[in-house]
Amino acid sequence: MLQGTGSDVGKSLLVAGLCRWLTRQGLTVRPFKPQNMSNNAAVTVEGGEIGRAQALQARACGAPPSIHMNPVLLKPQTDVGSQVVVQGQVWGNAGARDYARLKPDLMPAVLDSAARLRAAADVVVVEGAGSASEVNLRAGDIANMGFALETGAPVVLVADIDRGGVIASLVGTWALLPPAERALLRGYVINKFRGDPSLFDPAVAMIADRTDGLPCLGVVPWFHRARDLPAEDAVALESPAAARPDGLSRAPLKVGVPRLSRIANFDDMDPLAAEPDVALSFIQPGQPLPGDLDLVVLPGSKATLADLAFFRAQGWDVDLLAHWRRGGAVLGICAGYQMLGRVVADPDGIEGPPGAAEGLGLLDVETVIGPTKTLRDGPLGYEMHMGVTSGPDAGRPWPGALAALEGLAAKGAARADGRVLGCYLHALLHRDATRAALLAGLRPGREVGPAFEARVEAALDALADHVTAHVDPLAVLGLDG
Known part of the structure; x- marks a missing residue:
């Protein structure tokens, strides 16, 4: 021991x-x-x-x-x-x-x-x-x-x-x-x-x-290669913003992740950090979402309503809306997906005091958190959430090459413009084909990055x-x- x-x-x-x-x-x-x-x-x-x-x-x-x-x-x-x-x-x-x-x-x-x-x-x-x-x-x-x-x-x-x-x-x-x-x-x-x-x-x-x-x-x-392995504690996210990748012929794709107070399963972002043409930054509380981001990823959280209030307290809701209006893309994973909808309700107080709140409104869905926890693994990733999400945007096919991934739409939602996506699948980006398709939507014709799972091994x-x-x-x- x-x-x-x-x-x-x-x-x-x-x-x-x-x-x-x-x-x-x-x-x-x-x-x-x-x-x-x-x-x-x-x-x-x-x-x-x-x-x-x-x-x-x-x-x-x-x-x-x-x-x-x-x-x-x-x-x-x-x-x-x-x-x-x-x-x-x-x-x-x-x-x-x-x-x-x-x-x-x-x-x-x-x-x-x-x-x-x-x-x-x-x-x-x-x-x-x-x-x-x-x-x-x-x-x-x-x-x-x-x-x-x-x-x-x-x-x-x-x-x-x-x-x-x-x-x-x-x-x-x-x-x-x-x-x-x-x-x-x-x-x-x-x-x-x-x-x-x-x-x-x-x-x-x-x-x-x-x-x-x-x-x-x-x-x-x-051990310098520890960065290639998933970190367990959120203290690992307290480092400064990622530096621009070296050796690129053009500017990197910029991805920002708001550092929620109860952030969960943040290793979902590890494959993005490993991409040579991606500059990944965890945006710390008190800092605005940068205006030049290509993609904002809303991560998982252990307390959706509490972190939705935390998100608004940082002014990130205003920044996110401005990002989308500029043509930027948004991806929500698990609790981040729930926050992107119109309403999040926790009537039984499963994750905190009972209540409901208006969501960020970029997806036409609503979520009710209940006592049953979904734990399920599959070919596109794994689910680990308490809540059911439904609405007109739920089940809509994702844009571009992502539409060809069977079963993906059933696990999430997409805005009609194709620039706001949400899903319950953790480790979605660990799949090389999924990650390549997502990033190709941001930059058509980009070269496919390294095989992530082989890197971990x-x-x-x-x-x-x-x-x-x-x-x-x-x-x-x-x-x-």
């Missing part, structure tokens, strides 16, 4: 790299994360949902994603409350204090899922959540040391040197753990190192002196090589004894 000394230390990618390396050795490998908190999710073979990171780790293992790889998924809807998904299905909503009381009741489901994976695999690589040292949340813990104690899983700490304070984070974590939990520790890995790793050598002895000899199992340099192989070049995978996984 890999546990972090903090959040976002790179546990997910280390697990994916180890999973891919072990799979290449001919072993049956499965990833496992007892509890995850993310609005980036994936549909499983059972028709449930798990965190996007575990779906990527499953891919690294050459296995389909399963609900048992992430039995508890928390999807934040407000600053203090989340939708709780247990073994792939929505259990309900819980505030932070309510969930703290609920955690012990979820341990049987966590242990059941873990046992199922262990029975079917040679190796299960477990990822903790957040920080192992959050002792204020230790009561009823199912995500870190609580799970490790229940299963006897050996634990390797992962520390991020890029953020600074790595010695303090390791020694402090050790100091806060009681003896029974310290006994599970096999060592630690330093992640995201930049520069000469020999500079860290004196720190190894210092840490050992303060942790009863806890060994360093490796120092992993920064190559990055996973490179990740496995990168990780195992700097740590002994057998030692990290406790297989050397």
